[in-house]
Amino acid sequence: MENSQKRKKVSAIIVSFNRKEFLFELYNALLSQTYTLESIIIIDNSLNLETARYLKKKGILEDTPSDDIKNDWIYEREDKENDIILTYVKTSKNIGGAGGFSLGLRLAYEKGNELFWLMDDDVVPLPEALEYQIKFLNISQCITPSKKATDGEYLEWWGWLNLKNLREEQIPDNNIKGDYAEVNITCFEGALISRDIVSKIGFPNPEFFIYGDDVVYGYKASQYTKCIHLLKPTFVKKIKKKNFHKRFGKYYPFASHFLSYYLMRNYLLKAYEIKKITPDKINMKFIYLYHFYYYIKQMIKAVFIEWDLRKIFILTRGFVDSFKVGK
Secondary structure, eight states, rough: OOGGOOOOEEEEEEEEOOHHHHHHHHHHHHTTTTSSOOOEEEEEEOEEEHHHHHHHHHHHEEEOTTEEEEEOOEEEEEEEETEEEEEEEEOSOOOOOHHHHHHHHHHHHHTTTTTTEEETTTTTTTTTTHHHHTTTTTSSSSEEEEEETTSSOEEEOEEEEEEETTTEEEOOGEETTTEEEEOOOTTTEEEEEEHHHHHOOSOOOOGSSSSSSHHHHHHHHHTTTTOOOEEEEEEEESSOOOEEEEEEEEEEEEEOOHHHHHHHHHHHHHHHHHHHHHHGGOHHHHHHHHHHHHHHHHHHHHHTOOOOTTHHHHHHHHHHHHTTOOO
16 A cells, blocks of 8 residues: 555545445445545436435435526535535436536546546446556556446456557557556546546547547547556446347357447547547548448348347437537
């Protein structure tokens, strides 16, 4: 354990959406860290006030917003019992994970803290998680942890962005350096990012809403630090997605309608953002062709593998809308 004079001031930033029990468990896990946090910021995107009322019932909040909330409601208090500052924001509308992390990181940055720990509400850090990540700050200022499922299964993360087609891939074997692997993106499920990096690259782009914001943010960070992925799992993922269909004796990956739309919609936004950073590495002619190819491929899969005709409309809307964002 570090001497208190050398201790870094860390803000944990949580984005939550209609999962009050998960949020409560995560909050308690943050209080149980062996490396003490300076502050916790909760961005509540819930569609109602159930989460706020639940947190008040559990003694985390002392007040809740009114039923006719029209603007973001910000509540802050010093939790003297746990020696931590809590900031809770009930958004007036759902701004997505991207909007939530952008807002939360901005609030944390304004507090002057040195490190920012970003996570969704469906993960739980083990007690030593933060302390373990901080040990690698001499190597990286953008550190992504590993996760396991509640049944103990190790959850592989595809942490390498292929700059030709902008798809995430398995981390190359030669990038593994003992306890960690070198990557060029991050994941907002426990990412630890330094103030210095945020000062250089700004805040996540809320236009993504969901999916792709952390990929682009990590790629931006990789231009200023060696981004790494720790191989020892220190987070537990509460929701283990069943994202495979069995057809014709084989298993095929699939995504929900909601995610399918944003996977399609955000592809060109991701390309525009990365081209701003490294214009010489992105061939937009190829990107447009690949985008069309991927759209047709997903349409065929929706019909013949997933037997989901409604997804054709979802994918088409995402494809059309992809040309409207990022301009």
